Amino acid sequence: MTSRSTLPRVAALVGPYGSGKTTLLESLLLTTGTIHRKGGVADGSSVGDASPEARHRGMSTEVTVAAASYLDDQWTFLDCPGSIEFQQDTYNALMVADTAVVVVEPEPARAVMLAPILKFLDQHAIPHVLFINKVESAQARLRETLEALQAVSDRPLLLRELPIRNGEAISGFVDLVSERAWQYREGKRSELIKLPEATLSEEQTARQEMLEHLADLDDHLLEELLSDVAPPTTEVYDNLSRDLERDLIVPVFFGSATLDHGINRLLKCLRHDVPSPLVSAARHGFAEEGGPAGRVFKTVHAAHTGKLSYARIWRGEVGEGGTINGIRPSGLFTAVGASLQKVSKAGPGEVVAFGRLDTVNTGDVLGTVETGIIPWPTPLPPLFSLSVHAEKKQDEVKLTGALAKLTEEDPSLSVEQSQDVGELVLWGQGEIHLQVALEKLRNRFNLAVAGHRPQVPYKETIRKTVSEHGRHKRQSGGHGQFGDIYVDIAPQPRGSGFQFADTIVGGVVPKQYIPSVAEGVEDYLKRGPLGFPVVDIKVTLTSGSYHTVDSSDMAFKTAARIAMTEGMPKCDPVLLEPILAVEIAVPAEFTSKAQRIISGRRGQILGYEAKDGWKGWDVVSAFLPQAEMSDLIVELRSLTMGVGTFSWRFDHLQEMTGRGADKVVEERRAALAAQ
Ligand SMILES: Nc1nc2c(ncn2[C@@H]2O[C@H](COP(=O)(O)OP(=O)(O)OP(=O)(O)O)[C@@H](O)[C@H]2O)c(=O)[nH]1
Numbered sequence: 217m218t219s220r221s222t223l224p225r226v227a228a229l230v231g232p233y234g235s236g237k238t239t240l241l242e243s244l245l246l247t248t249g250t251i252h253r254k255g256g257v258a259d260g261s262s263v264g265d266a267s268p269e270a271r272h273r274g275m276s277t278e279v280t281v282a283a284a285s286y287l288d289d290q291w292t293f294l295d296c297p298g299s300i301e302f303q304q305d306t307y308n309a310l311m312v313a314d315t316a317v318v319v320v321e322p323e324p325a326r327a328v329m330l331a332p333i334l335k336f337l338d339q340h341a342i343p344h345v346l347f348i349n350k351v352e353s354a355q356a357r358l359r360e361t362l363e364a365l366q367a368v369s370d371r372p373l374l375l376r377e378l379p380i381r382n383g384e385a386i387s388g389f390v391d392l393v394s395e396r397a398w399q400y401r402e403g404k405r406s407e408l409i410k411l412p413e414a415t416l417s418e419e420q421t422a423r424q425e426m427l428e429h430l431a432d433l434d435d436h437l438l439e440e441l442l443s444d445v446a447p448p449t450t451e452v453y454d455n456l457s458r459d460l461e462r463d464l465i466v467p468v469f470f471g472s473a474t475l476d477h478g479i480n481r482l483l484k485c486l487r488h489d490v491p492s493p494l495v496s497a498a499r500h501g502f503a504e505e506g507g508p509a510g511r512v513f514k515t516v517h518a519a520h521t522g523k524l525s526y527a528r529i530w531r532g533e534v535g536e537g538g539t540i541n542g543i544r545p546s547g548l549f550t551a552v553g554a555s556l557q558k559v560s561k562a563g564p565g566e567v568v569a570f571g572r573l574d575t576v577n578t579g580d581v582l583g584t585v586e587t588g589i590i591p592w593p594t595p596l597p598p599l600f601s602l603s604v605h606a607e608k609k610q611d612e613v614k615l616t617g618a619l620a621k622l623t624e625e626d627p628s629l630s631v632e633q634s635q636d637v638g639e640l641v642l643w644g645q646g647e648i649h650l651q652v653a654l655e656k657l658r659n660r661f662n663l664a665v666a667g668h669r670p671q672v673p674y675k676e677t678i679r680k681t682v683s684e685h686g687r688h689k690r691q692s693g694g695h696g697q698f699g700d701i702y703v704d705i706a707p708q709p710r711g712s713g714f715q716f717a718d719t720i721v722g723g724v725v726p727k728q729y730i731p732s733v734a735e736g737v738e739d740y741l742k743r744g745p746l747g748f749p750v751v752d753i754k755v756t757l758t759s760g761s762y763h764t765v766d767s768s769d770m771a772f773k774t775a776a777r778i779a780m781t782e783g784m785p786k787c788d789p790v791l792l793e794p795i796l797a798v799e800i801a802v803p804a805e806f807t808s809k810a811q812r813i814i815s816g817r818r819g820q821i822l823g824y825e826a827k828d829g830w831k832g833w834d835v836v837s838a839f840l841p842q843a844e845m846s847d848l849i850v851e852l853r854s855l856t857m858g859v860g861t862f863s864w865r866f867d868h869l870q871e872m873t874g875r876g877a878d879k880v881v882e883e884r885r886a887a888l889a890a891q
């Protein structure tokens with residue numbers, strides 16, 4: 217078997233949370249001789265998950281970059297977080313990978329968790345293989361797991377190796393192409409053994425099945441199979457690598473990351489089958505010829521090194537001392553987890569971190585932007601929010617700066633300065649995502665930040681028309697103050713906002729004072745009788761009087777406020793709560809659960825239909841009060857094995873009455889009184 221490519225390649229390790237990606241990275245690094253002793257996730261000694269936040273939680277919270285070499289081939293492994301809350305980093309990493317190793321558990325019920333990542337891989341035609349991990353502790357038969365996995369994969373899964381069993385336990389495997397057998401050994405490389413007699417007929421069937429899948433995609437192979445000609449091994453290998461390159465098949469491997477079983481085999485197949493970076497570069501729209509080009513897939517603001525931009529080089533060579541996008545980087549580094557090593561240059565296929573490319577962001581092209589380069593995925597839309605503030609008042613400016621850095625690192629995190637309720641709101645993908653962001657602020661920026669549930673931007677309006685008189689008169693020494701007006705305050709249809717009009721005739725309120733009346737009214741509307749901004753209301757100035765010397769803008773503004781303060785409580789004020797249009801996407805087996813979540817949250821189900829392009833998924837549409845959205849994603853995920861998600865937008869304001877409304881108003885009064 218010869219290597220297809222000597223250019224450095226990139227394999228991303230992806231898959232559901234906790235499937236063993238970081239442990240697999242450790243095993244890959246050991247097998248390739250990059251490290252000499254294996255660390256563990258549990259005791260915080262693994263190469264992956266080096267950040268304090270990841271260590272603290274025993275889970276990956278961002279991508280780990282690790283360079284290795286195997287049989288003279290250069291590799292960079294990208295160990296991606298499995299949690300759906302950190303998928304932005306995973307998607308970014310996949311945008312520079314030549315292949316993805318999808319690590320899964322041998323648990324048929326969990327197969328559904330793969331759907332989102334497989335969708336992303338197929339949408340971007342990224343070649344990928346499956347690695348069924350933890351086989352030593354599998355409860356289910358490999359077949360059952362495979363069937364469940366096939367149900368969520370649009371591409372055919374192709375079992376590349378067959379387990380050899382010793383009783384129930386898997387003790388080795390047969391490679392279905394070379395038809396050679398290996399026996400696992402503890403702490404050592406697997407041993408080549410004679411294909412066991414007992415496995416022979418099963419092996420023949422499995423091999424035939426694999427060949428038939430390949431023949432579906434190749435006429436020559438099909439002819440051979442139909443006429444009972446055994447295809448030469450090289451032809452099978454060629455088919456495998458060609459079909460993988462085009463994302464037409466998904467080869468399946470199995471093993472154990474903790475026991476280092478099946479790792480060498482996985483590496484050998486990657487070495488043989490994974491396409492060259494030249495193929496990936498073309499898939500991304502980078503032309504073959506031209507100056508140096510690359511793309512940034514990860515940005516970190518590290519405490520000591522400053523800003524680091526991890527990039528894949530797609531073409532040409534970049535070197536120390538040169539400029540990139542007009543900037544001279546402070547250095548070039550390769551990484552094995554947190555350990556960085558300075559290098560003088562980097563060429564096609566390599567992954568390097570550039571120091572201090574200040575104006576360059578994740579997703580940016582390094583070099584000339586060519587037409588045809590595929591767009592970077594848009595950031596994941598926000599699903600969960602916290603209102604945040606620095607625990608020390610003097611840290612507030614620092615907080616804004618630190619948040620800007622975090623949102624630059626992770627565009628699925630965003631900050632909103634809410635106008636309505638005056639809060640700084642941090643938006644992200646879920647509770648853990650935001651907690652990790654707060655931990656980063658503490659660990660990296662030495663900022664103590666508190667987060668709490670954000671306020672709902674309630675509004676209020678009125679249901680009755682009232683005419684009111686407002687008179688402001690004061691005599692104090694020289695100039696007095698005099699403003700006198702009559703207004704009609706009237707409700708308006710939903711969505712009309714605020715309107716002001718006048719029906720003044722004969723100059724009873726002189727023209728120059730009318731805008732001041734409007735201003736006084738608007739001032740008042742910032743906080744109505746229930747304590748919230750007032751909307752959907754029309755105020756008409758109908759009459760009044762003035763004084764030639766004592767009247768002023770200020771006096772009419774005050775008169776307007778008086779009229780509003782007197783009149784509004786008589787207009788039958790009513791609370792308005794924001795209603796969102798939400799679309800919940802779930803695998804169809806969870807559709808009724810999604811509907812129950814909606815009804816349990818005062819929502820109104822509008823209907824459901826099959827999710828476009830997602831086999832076996834539904835979308836439930838509904839109206840949902842914004843007050844009920846805050847932990848929607850938390851409940852949805854807990855009921856759908858983490859895969860359910862939703863999109864939302866503000867739709868309308870709706871009158872809210874009864875005990876719920878009374879409670880909102882009471883809480884608002886208490887909050888205002890405490891100010
Ligand atoms: N029995 C067994 N356990 C394993 C194996 N691989 C990993 N684990 C365990 O599974 C748990 C999760 O392992 P990780 O390597 O952190 O999994 P991960 O996929 O990186 O997790 P996230 O990055 O958080 O998605 C740990 O307790 C590992 O020790 C394996 O091959 N066999």
Ligand SMILES: [Mg+2]
Pocket residue numbers: 237238239264265275276295296297298
């Ligand atoms: Mg991990």
